[in-house]
Amino acid sequence: MQMDFEKIFERPKTLRPVATHYCPGCGHGIAGRLVAEVIDELNVSERAVGVAPVGCSVLLYNYLEIDMYEAAHGRAPAVATGCKRVRPDLVVFTYQGDGDFASIGIAEAVHAAARGEKISTIFINNAIYGMTGGQMAPTTLIGQKTTTSPIGRTSERAGFPIRMAELLATLDGAAYIARVAVNSPKHIIKARRAVKKAFETQIKGLGYSMVEILSPCPTDWRMTPIEAAKWVEEKMMPYYPLGEFKVPQKEK
Amino acid sequence: MEKKFMTGNEAIAEAAIQAGCQHFFGYPITPQSEIPEYMSKRLPEIGGIYLQAESEVAAINMLFGAAGAGVRVMTSSSSPGISLMQEGISYIAGAQLPCVIVNIMRGGPGLGGIQPSQSDYFQATKGGGHGDYHMLVLAPHTVQEAVSLTMEAFDLADTYRNPVMILGDGYMGQMMEPVEFYKTSSPNLPPKDWALTGAKGRSANLVKSLYLDPEALEKHNLEINRKIQKMRKDEVRVENYQTDDAEVIIAAYGTVARICKTAIKVLRDKGIKAGMIRPITVFPFPYNDFEKLADKMRKFLVVEMSLGQMIEDVKLGLCGKAQISFYGRTGGMVPSYDEIVTETEKLVKEVG
Ligand SMILES: Cc1ncc(C[n+]2csc(CCOP(=O)(O)OP(=O)(O)O)c2C)c(N)n1
Ligand code: SF4
Numbered sequence: 001m002q003m004d005f006e007k008i009f010e011r012p013k014t015l016r017p018v019a020t021h022y023c024p025g026c027g028h029g030i031a032g033r034l035v036a037e038v039i040d041e042l043n044v045s046e047r048a049v050g051v052a053p054v055g056c057s058v059l060l061y062n063y064l065e066i067d068m069y070e071a072a073h074g075r076a077p078a079v080a081t082g083c084k085r086v087r088p089d090l091v092v093f094t095y096q097g098d099g100d101f102a103s104i105g106i107a108e109a110v111h112a113a114a115r116g117e118k119i120s121t122i123f124i125n126n127a128i129y130g131m132t133g134g135q136m137a138p139t140t141l142i143g144q145k146t147t148t149s150p151i152g153r154t155s156e157r158a159g160f161p162i163r164m165a166e167l168l169a170t171l172d173g174a175a176y177i178a179r180v181a182v183n184s185p186k187h188i189i190k191a192r193r194a195v196k197k198a199f200e201t202q203i204k205g206l207g208y209s210m211v212e213i214l215s216p217c218p219t220d221w222r223m224t225p226i227e228a229a230k231w232v233e234e235k236m237m238p239y240y241p242l243g244e245f246k247v248p249q250k251e252k
Numbered sequence: 253m254e255k256k257f258m259t260g261n262e263a264i265a266e267a268a269i270q271a272g273c274q275h276f277f278g279y280p281i282t283p284q285s286e287i288p289e290y291m292s293k294r295l296p297e298i299g300g301i302y303l304q305a306e307s308e309v310a311a312i313n314m315l316f317g318a319a320g321a322g323v324r325v326m327t328s329s330s331s332p333g334i335s336l337m338q339e340g341i342s343y344i345a346g347a348q349l350p351c352v353i354v355n356i357m358r359g360g361p362g363l364g365g366i367q368p369s370q371s372d373y374f375q376a377t378k379g380g381g382h383g384d385y386h387m388l389v390l391a392p393h394t395v396q397e398a399v400s401l402t403m404e405a406f407d408l409a410d411t412y413r414n415p416v417m418i419l420g421d422g423y424m425g426q427m428m429e430p431v432e433f434y435k436t437s438s439p440n441l442p443p444k445d446w447a448l449t450g451a452k453g454r455s456a457n458l459v460k461s462l463y464l465d466p467e468a469l470e471k472h473n474l475e476i477n478r479k480i481q482k483m484r485k486d487e488v489r490v491e492n493y494q495t496d497d498a499e500v501i502i503a504a505y506g507t508v509a510r511i512c513k514t515a516i517k518v519l520r521d522k523g524i525k526a527g528m529i530r531p532i533t534v535f536p537f538p539y540n541d542f543e544k545l546a547d548k549m550r551k552f553l554v555v556e557m558s559l560g561q562m563i564e565d566v567k568l569g570l571c572g573k574a575q576i577s578f579y580g581r582t583g584g585m586v587p588s589y590d591e592i593v594t595e596t597e598k599l600v601k602e603v604g
Binding site for chain 2: 045046047048049051058061064065066067068069070071072075078079080081082083084085086087089090107108111
């Protein structure tokens with residue numbers, strides 16, 4: 001006898017059926033999947049264009065079945081600006097790490113937001129330089145040990161970690177700014193909602209949108225995936241509070 | 253077609269528009285600001301995009317984005333700004349994107365000055381950014397030539413999927429001349445089926461310069477190199493000016509070549525048969541034309557607004573067969589025709 005099963009969970013169409021290069025327990029895999037799900041849900045895969053700059057983010061172009069750029073370190077918002085301005089019909093997003101977005105590319109980040117570019121940024125904050133092997137990032141917490149802050153980051157030597165969501169939320173051009181996390185199912189569901197809102201903000205032409213995602217990097221934090229997920233909750237969230245920092249004004 | 257009286261900078265901007273470039277990203281810097289100013293007025297009128305970037309770093313990456321989306325796009329700057337663009341130019345060459353970059357050179361190094369110079373020759377012709385690539389570099393010597401080369405630059409960029417540079421200087425940018433805009437017929441250009449326009453009815457496209465596997469990167473670099481070899485074979489442009497009966501040859505490009513034409517007239521009035529070889533493409537460089545001249549000519553004077561950059565290519569072209577002397581002014585000083593006359597006379601006497 002044949003049974004009919006209803007499929008209630010499947011791979012998003014925009015996500016290619018390939019194994020990723022991410023380490024076990026890395027948040028990148030989840031974040032990439034959320035982007036793919038939202039692209040499917042909003043039915044924009046045929047007009048979505050992603051920009052993946054240098055960092056563990058860069059190979060996203062291998063996983064998404066959409067048009068993509070690989071960009072120089074930090075320059076994704078400028079590349080996305082060039083693309084979106086000449087083809088306003090496209091849905092353009094950048095997918096950037098914290099070294100990329102908050103350090104080398106902070107000028108491009110701030111100005112894309114200030115101009116109100118109708119692009120979306122998915123910003124992976126893992127408090128470290130992942131790809132180059134765990135050096136200090138602008139988002140590294142005070143006291144956090146990295147390969148270039150071996151006794152732990154001190155504010156005397158290295159200043160203070162940057163809160164990008166709060167910073168960008170001060171800009172008039174930014175329409176939707178949120179911080180979420182992908183360390184637990186509860187947070188992942190909220191993260192997906194925020195990514196969707198960011199894309200919707202762009203599609204409605206309301207301005208710049210950015211979702212900061214607190215994301216575990218077990219490898220460079222020298223932790224197990226479970227320890228890393230806990231560290232996001234216990235160490236990162238107190239300094240990087242979750243929530244929406246700016247929502248489009250036209251929205252109730 | 254009626255002639256218009258325009259500065260070099262304005263003429264370059266209008267030529268780009270007439271060549272179908274509707275998109276411009278840039279950052280202000282003297283002595284080229286008339287280009288972005290012109291664009292900011294004209295492009296919105298024709299439904300195009302003018303955007304003032306936060307820096308030259310951002311501007312060139314906006315070109316990367318726009319060119320990757322398949323449109324004709326241009327930026328312009330002057331020496332310090334062009335230095336900032338080198339990273340992006342390397343990525344554009346690596347990703348094989350077509351675009352046009354204008355450098356209205358001023359004196360360096362560092363902040364240098366705002367007066368005309370030709371001291372970015374090495375940067376323009378030898379790479380500038382990192383990696384195995386070359387831009388195609390066109391060096392006009394009149395405003396009219398700046399117009400025609402700018403228009404052609406877009407076709408060349410599309411043909412080779414490579415950045416093309418218009419190499420001018422502050423003198424050319426500010427100079428006013430009557431110009432005509434001819435409609436150029438575009439050659440059969442390859443379709444931009446690689447462009448990012450949304451993956452509708454086709455598989456996804458990818459614009460990238462990253463090849464982590466060394467074998468793949470070597471293959472990619474060889475592909476870029478094949479284009480460069482084709483440029484060397486097919487795109488060399490040079491003007492031989494009164495060289496047929498010449499006893500001494502001046503080598504110069506851009507604004508300096510124009511001054512040399514006046515010097516040559518004076519020299520000929522004085523009974524000295526001088527001629528000039530003028531590279532129009534400084535990359536690819538006309539080595540063969542120099543070699544041919546070296547077979548019948550022994551005296552060469554290289555004149556530049558630098559302390560000697562193009563002279564290295566001239567030496568390669570002449571293969572040690574001729575005597576070469578050099579006259580250069582730098583820092584924004586422009587050589588006058590009588591200085592060039594004096595230098596040429598010296599050379600003629602020296603070798604006897
Ligand atoms: C101009 C430039 N400087 C430095 C590098 C080396 N580099 C590659 S990835 C990286 C750090 C990326 O860290 P982050 O943006 O936090 O992303 P993650 O790898 O953590 O996802 C650096 C410094 C580079 N590729 N280009
Ligand atoms: S190094 Fe860190 S950010 Fe990079 S893939 Fe591994 S866990 Fe993820």
